[in-house]
Amino acid sequence: MNSTVNSDKKTETSLQITESVKEESQLSPEIKNHEYLYRGVVLNNWDLINNRISSAAFKDTGGASVDRDGGREESECIKNLLQVKDFKAICKIKAEIVRSYGAIILYKPIKSNIFHSEIHDSTERIQMRGSKPDKLRRSSLLVYINKD
């Protein structure tokens, strides 16, 4: 019971943070169809045999976390992601394509990243599975790969 209450409080707090960061970010709360969404991919999710991303890369607990471009140059989007982690690869996908698969995109800025967004399976379900992660994988464009 207590853990439920704590969990609710935590959710409430994180929602308040999201809303306040949204206001500070001055980015449009709506992600336009022409915006690109960037995702870093670690070596564990990179298929070394076929030189491709595994769809496993798009299976997070809270949907798939991505960074919206928010009007930035691509080089800046890549640079920001590489500051977070030494990714094996970085890919991007257009918001319009994600929506065409029936997935939804939510702008969820956090204090450390005002571009943070999430791709959810649908309005009813957060986590993606089945064909959607595979479609995202095959529609993604590689914009960076670490050859080391």
Add this chain to the structure above:
Amino acid sequence: MATKKRYNQSTSSTEIIPYIIFGISMSFGSSSTSLPVLEKKIYPVELRDPKYYGSKAGFTQVSNQNKYSLDRLQQNKSIITSLGELGNNWNGYGGEPISSDLIENIKNILSEFEIQPQIFPTGRGSIQLDFFKSDDNLLEIEISSDGVFAFKKVGDREEEFDLQLSEIIPIANEFNG
């Protein structure tokens, strides 16, 4: 009179070599286009860690040679054991660690696959087994503590279904058969 070159017993090895090289380069070409248009230069990725990726042949390419390969089984056992070392936020997006029970469950069935899968962790603490022949011919099986879920694509036909742990082997072997 023009003569058509054909492979036969009298064809020398030096005549065949250029065709082999051409075939190999075509093969690499097709594998590197499995993702759509690449907007920046993509460097060929080499199989870097011989401990895990000792063979240059694909894990999931279907050929009799790859059936019940002991080398690939051992490589996969090493890979799946290494997943136990993933800590919190291993993927930079809050990735969850993989439970030791899940790792043991999969390790126990690995030897029953005719063709060894490629093994990937997911950010939600599950493990995905990929049997990838091409973008239009693949089987993905995601195993978590909540259950097992599969996605299969063969040509234009897509299937998604829940299954039991005991059904993984027959479904995978049928796909690769």
